[in-house]
Amino acid sequence: MNTTATLGTDNMAMAAVKKPTEGTDVSPFELAAEHATVGSFEVENAKMSIKNVNVYYGDKQAIFDVSVDIGKNEVIAMIGPSGCGKSTFLRALNRMNDTVDGCRVEGDIRMDGQDLYSPKLDVVELRARVGMVFQKPNPFPKSIYDNVAYGPKIHGLADTRVDLDEIVERSLRRASLWDEVKDRLYQAGTGLSGGQQQRLCIARAIAVSPEVILMDEPCSALDPIATARIEELIEELSQNFTIAIVTHSMQQAARVSQRTAYFHLGQLIEVNPTEQVFTMPEHALTESYITGRFG
Amino acid sequence: MSNSSKNLKKIQDSLVWRYRAEKAFRWCGIVAVTLGLLAVLALFLDIIFKGKGAFSATYMQLEVTYDQELLEIDNFADQKQLIVADWGALYKSALRAEFPDVRKRADKRKLYALVSNGAGYDLRERLLANPRLLGQSESVWLLADDDIDTYFKGWLDGDPYTARLVDNQVEWLQQLITTQRMELRFNANFFNRGDSREPEQAGIRGAMIGSMLTLVLTLILSFPIGIAAAIYLEEFAPKNRWTEFIEVNINNLAAVPSIIFGLLGLAIFINFFHIPRSIPVIGGLVLAVMTLPTIIITSRAAITSVPPSIREAALGMGASRNQMVLHHVLPLALPGMLTGAIIGMARALGETAPLLMIGMVAFIADIPGGFTDPATVLPVQIFLWADSPERAFIEKTSAAIMVLLSFLILMNISAVWLRKRLERRW
Ligand SMILES: Nc1ncnc2c1ncn2[C@@H]1O[C@H](COP(=O)(O)OP(=O)(O)O)[C@@H](O)[C@H]1O
Ligand SMILES: [Mg+2]
Numbered sequence A: 001m002n003t004t005a006t007l008g009t010d011n012m013a014m015a016a017v018k019k020p021t022e023g024t025d026v027s028p029f030e031l032a033a034e035h036a037t038v039g040s041f042e043v044e045n046a047k048m049s050i051k052n053v054n055v056y057y058g059d060k061q062a063i064f065d066v067s068v069d070i071g072k073n074e075v076i077a078m079i080g081p082s083g084c085g086k087s088t089f090l091r092a093l094n095r096m097n098d099t100v101d102g103c104r105v106e107g108d109i110r111m112d113g114q115d116l117y118s119p120k121l122d123v124v125e126l127r128a129r130v131g132m133v134f135q136k137p138n139p140f141p142k143s144i145y146d147n148v149a150y151g152p153k154i155h156g157l158a159d160t161r162v163d164l165d166e167i168v169e170r171s172l173r174r175a176s177l178w179d180e181v182k183d184r185l186y187q188a189g190t191g192l193s194g195g196q197q198q199r200l201c202i203a204r205a206i207a208v209s210p211e212v213i214l215m216d217e218p219c220s221a222l223d224p225i226a227t228a229r230i231e232e233l234i235e236e237l238s239q240n241f242t243i244a245i246v247t248h249s250m251q252q253a254a255r256v257s258q259r260t261a262y263f264h265l266g267q268l269i270e271v272n273p274t275e276q277v278f279t280m281p282e283h284a285l286t287e288s289y290i291t292g293r294f295g
Numbered sequence B: 001m002s003n004s005s006k007n008l009k010k011i012q013d014s015l016v017w018r019y020r021a022e023k024a025f026r027w028c029g030i031v032a033v034t035l036g037l038l039a040v041l042a043l044f045l046d047i048i049f050k051g052k053g054a055f056s057a058t059y060m061q062l063e064v065t066y067d068q069e070l071l072e073i074d075n076f077a078d079q080k081q082l083i084v085a086d087w088g089a090l091y092k093s094a095l096r097a098e099f100p101d102v103r104k105r106a107d108k109r110k111l112y113a114l115v116s117n118g119a120g121y122d123l124r125e126r127l128l129a130n131p132r133l134l135g136q137s138e139s140v141w142l143l144a145d146d147d148i149d150t151y152f153k154g155w156l157d158g159d160p161y162t163a164r165l166v167d168n169q170v171e172w173l174q175q176l177i178t179t180q181r182m183e184l185r186f187n188a189n190f191f192n193r194g195d196s197r198e199p200e201q202a203g204i205r206g207a208m209i210g211s212m213l214t215l216v217l218t219l220i221l222s223f224p225i226g227i228a229a230a231i232y233l234e235e236f237a238p239k240n241r242w243t244e245f246i247e248v249n250i251n252n253l254a255a256v257p258s259i260i261f262g263l264l265g266l267a268i269f270i271n272f273f274h275i276p277r278s279i280p281v282i283g284g285l286v287l288a289v290m291t292l293p294t295i296i297i298t299s300r301a302a303i304t305s306v307p308p309s310i311r312e313a314a315l316g317m318g319a320s321r322n323q324m325v326l327h328h329v330l331p332l333a334l335p336g337m338l339t340g341a342i343i344g345m346a347r348a349l350g351e352t353a354p355l356l357m358i359g360m361v362a363f364i365a366d367i368p369g370g371f372t373d374p375a376t377v378l379p380v381q382i383f384l385w386a387d388s389p390e391r392a393f394i395e396k397t398s399a400a401i402m403v404l405l406s407f408l409i410l411m412n413i414s415a416v417w418l419r420k421r422l423e424r425r426w
Helices: A086-092 A123-129 A144-154 A161-174 A194-206 A224-237 A250-256 A274-279 A284-290 B003-055 B079-084 B088-098 B105-112 B119-129 B146-156 B167-178 B188-192 B205-236 B241-255 B258-272 B280-304 B308-316 B321-349 B353-357 B378-386 B393-422
Strands: A046-057 A060-071 A075-079 A103-111 A130-133 A212-216 A242-246 A259-264 A267-273 B056-065 B137-143 B182-186
Touching: A046 A086, A046 A242, A060 A075, A060 A086, A060 A242, A075 A086, A075 A250, A086 A212, A086 A242, A123 A130, A130 A194, A144 A161, A144 A194, A144 B321, A161 A194, A194 A212, A194 A224, A194 B308, A224 A242, A224 A250, A250 A274, A259 A274, A259 A284, A267 A274, A267 A284, A274 A284, B003 B056, B003 B393, B056 B088, B056 B146, B088 B105, B088 B119, B105 B167, B119 B137, B146 B167, B146 B182, B167 B182, B205 B241, B205 B280, B205 B321, B205 B378, B205 B393, B241 B280, B258 B280, B258 B353, B280 B321, B280 B353, B308 B321, B321 B393, B353 B378, B378 B393
Parallel strands: A060 A267, A075 A242, A075 A259, A130 A212, A212 A242
Antiparallel strands: A046 A060, A046 A103, A259 A267, B056 B137, B056 B182
16 A cells, blocks of 8 residues: 555645555445555645554454545545544544543554654643534533633733734634624623534634644534535635544535545545545445445 | 224223323322421421520519629729629619518528529629619619529410419519519520520520531531542542542442541540540531531532533643643532532531530530630530420520521522522523
8 A cells, every 4th residue: 555646736636546456345344354445545745644543442443554644734524334433533633532531542643743642742732733623512601702712821822812802803703703703702602503603613723723623523413504604614714724524424525525534344445535435436335335325 | 993093092091091190190299298398397387386485585674773882892993803792692682672571581592583693794794884883773674584484484375384483483473573574575695695504594606606616617628628539539530449449438438327427536536636525626527527428429420410522622622631620620510519518518517416426515605716615516505405404495495496497498598599690601
C-alpha cells in the first residue's frame, strides 16, 4: 500500500486514484482476514496522518489497523453502518478516548508531524487545536455569551473584555448564528432551538481557532432545515479549517465532503474522493453499503 | 362473528376489570395517605395541646417593699453587699404582709412556696436597674411556683389540680384570684433561660444555643469534607478494588446505628485525644462523623446526575479535569449537595443517642457562650425533661418538642426552597 493520491492546491482536484485491487465477492458480514484499505487514503500536504491505529475497549477491539491521512482544509466524511467504530476513531483524533475507562489506543497519530500520543504532548493543548462537535447539541447551561467565551477564557486567549467580546461576535458570525442571537447574548444557550444549539456548539468550538474540527453526526438530532444550515456552515468553515465529519447520511457526505471514508466493523475499507465513492466505489463492501444492502 | 369483532369483545370485557383494578388501587393509595396524614395530625395536635401551656406562666401581683434593713445594703457599688443580701426576704415579707394571719412556721413555709424561689433574683434585677426604689414600695408581678402555675392553668380550664397543694394554699390562691391578682403572661423565660431544676424557671435557650453551636461545627466539618470526598471518588479516583472497598464502607457507615458513633467518639475523641466531654466541640465532631456518609452519598448522587454530555463538552473544549469539575459539574450538582447537607443537618439536629455517650446529657443551667462551654442540645433537653418527675415538665417537654419540630420543618422547607431556587434555571 504505497499508492499516493495527491491533493492539489485546489482541494477539489483529486488525482491519481488507486485502481481497484479486490474481487467483488466479499460477504458484507465477515471481516476480511487479509484486510487492506483501498483507495486514496494517503494525501500530500496532510494535516493529520493516522497510521496503523488500533483502539480497544478493555479486551474488545473496536478499530482495526486503520491508516488514513486528512488533508489540510479538507472535509473528510466518515460513513458506515452504526457500531462500526466511526465515533471511536474520531475520538482518537483529539484523545477524547482518554476519558473513557478501559479505552486504549495503539498506533501512530500525527498532526503536522507531531505525535499526538507522545507523553510530552498536553491533551489540553491538543483539544484547543482539535475542536469537537458532538452528536447531541450540548451547550453549557450558561448564557450564549459564556458558552462561546468559555474556551478563550480557559485558554487565556483574550486579554481584555473587548477582545473577548470580539472573539464571541466573530465566532457567532462564523457559525452564522450572530443575527439570531445578538439581542439575547446573555440568555440561556439551552433555550435555543436544536439547530441553533448545534451552531452555538460550533461557534464555541471555533472560538479558540482550532486547526481541525471533528464532528460526530452533528445533524442527526436536527430537522432537515436545521441540517441544511449546518451543512452550509460546514462548507464555509472548510475554507479555514480541516474538518472530519461522521455522518450516517450518505447524502450529507456527498454534499459536504471532498473525500469519504467507509468504515466496516472497525476496519477502514475504502477512502476515495466522495464523488467516486458514491458513483463507482472501488470495494464491494462499499458498494453494498451505498446501494442500501445493509446499514 | 368475525375474528376482529371477537377480539373487540374480549378487549371490552377486560376493560371492565382493568378499570375496577385501577380504581381499587387508587383507593388503596388514598386510604394509605389519609391514614398517614391522620397519624401526623394526631401527633401534632397531641403535642400542641400538651405543650401550649408552656408558652405562658402564672404571675401574682404583690406589694413589695425594698426594705434597706432587710437587705442590709447601703452602697450599690459594693458587690459583696449585693451578693450577701437576702433577696428572697423581699417577696417573703411581701407575702406575709399580704396574708398577716399566717403565723405558724409550717404555714409560712407553705405561703412562701406560692412564689417561685427565683423571684428574689428578679427583684434584685429590678432594684439594680432602678436604685431609687430602695426603701420604696411598688406593686410587682412575681413569677409563681410551678405547682401554683399548674393549679391556676387547671383552674382557668375549670379543672384545678390540687394534689400538690394544701388547703391553706388553695384558700390563699382563691383570695388572690378573686382580687384579680393572678394572671397568665407570656413565658419569656422559656426562651431566655437555660435549664433549671425548678420547672417554672426552666428554659430552652441553653439547649437551643448548644444545638446551634454543635450544628455549626458539624456543618463546618462535614460539608467540605463530604463534598471533597464525593468529588474525589466520583471524578478523580481510579476505579479499582480500593475505591470499591471504600464505596461499600461508606454505604455501610450510613446504615450504622447512631449510638455506635457515640461510642466511637467516646473511645477516640475523649479517651484518646482527651477532648473534654459535654462540649459542643465533641458533639460536633461525633455528629460530623455520623453525617459524613449521608453527605457523601447525596453529593455523589448529585454529581452523577450531571449529564455526561456537559462533561464531554467541557473536556472537548480543552478544559482540564479540574476545570470541568469546578466550572460545570459543581455548579450543577450544588443544589443537590446542599439539599443533602441540610437533610443531614436536620438528622443531626434530632440526634440524641450518640450525644448520651459523650456526656452531653448532663444537667447544665448556664447558657453556653462558646464551643468549649459545657452544653446540651434540644433533643437531649427533651429527653431530660421527659425524664423529670415534676408535673410541670410535661408541658415543657411538649413545648421543647414543638420548638425542635419547627426547626426541623424550617430546615426541610429551606432544603426544598434551595433546590427550587438553585435548580438549573437554564
Ligand atoms: N465506551 C465504550 N465501551 C465499550 N465499548 C464501546 C464503547 N463505545 C463504543 N463501544 C463499542 O465500540 C464499537 C464502535 O462504536 P462507535 O464508535 O460508537 O460506533 P459508531 O459511531 O460507528 O456507531 C461498538 O461495537 C460499540 O459497542
Ligand atoms: Mg457514533
